[in-house]
Amino acid sequence: MKKKTGQTEMTQRNFQDAFWLLYEKKSIDKITVKDICSLAGYDRSTFYRYYADVYDILHELENQILDEVDEFVVHLVKQANNFDASQALQAILGTFARLNKYIIVLLGPHGDTEFIRKIVENLKPIWIKYFFRTNQYTAAEVDFLMEYYISGLISMYQKWFCDNNGVSIERIIQLSYQTLPDATIFENFYK
Template sequence: MKKQPQVTEQTRANLRQAFWELYAERPVERISVREITDRAGYNRATFYLYYHDVYELLEEIEDTVLGNIERLVQGRLLQGDTLDFSQHMGLILRLAQRSRDYTRVLLGPHGDPAFSDRLKQIISPLVDRFFLPEAGLDEGASGIVREFYLSGILAIIRTWTADDDPMPIDQLIQLVMRIVQ
């Protein structure tokens, strides 16, 4: 018997939501398939129809969030878009805001450090384009400066998305631009 696509996607969405509620509370290694399926209202076998384990489910969520940011960076920055750094920061922050429920957890205390590393790789072309050429640094020094800026940007996003009443994006961008220039 063939599964209906709408039912399949709804089941996946329910499993993701149940997992996400648990992941917001504690690290992935302390979440069991049983807890996810109990919360979602399915049996364990249903989970294994869609996912190998909880790590695959987490990776799917991370890939979705990172994919949105990567499409933005690739589509605008690397194809010669004329937006300046503050406009790119605004776009990234708007994406972070749209997926705030995910971003605040993925970059938070229970988050996977690999997510932060992958996010840095995606946004590093921004730093390469807007800061490193002007600095005239050798390769070793450029790597250090790149990491400095990327870590700072991630810390800003982490702190901003964790705030229950975050400052407006435009005000945050002005603050960041004052810091980096």
């Protein structure tokens, strides 16, 4: 694969920024290549050198975010012996907070449901490592529990990122923690 030049990277970044400004305000089906080009200051032929269509630019941005989440998950799973469950939740929320500009939109009303499914899948190794380490569940039960809890927590985080209503991040972490099955198995959380 060819290495991108500085000009190529800048042009792609300009298209992505223009797309993002539009996507924050309206759904993907209402965004046109013409809109993106007009906002970015390029013609359509330049756009098509980099992207097939509007969905292509969305998927590229989503993949960049998912790659960051994957790197984070791998790192956090490797640190399993050094973290407790509350620290893992703080790390998850910290990553989401850093990507806040994108997460709010991608998990919002104009967001992509496939992206949400991918986030849930990418976070599962953390949940297995930190939150469902007991022997009281079968593998199939753990899978169902993770799907339920991760989806619910993503919805709660989505609401918090969009409008926190004065609720602190620490309190959101506590609320998240309290929703886990048999949270009493985790030590030091309420101390």
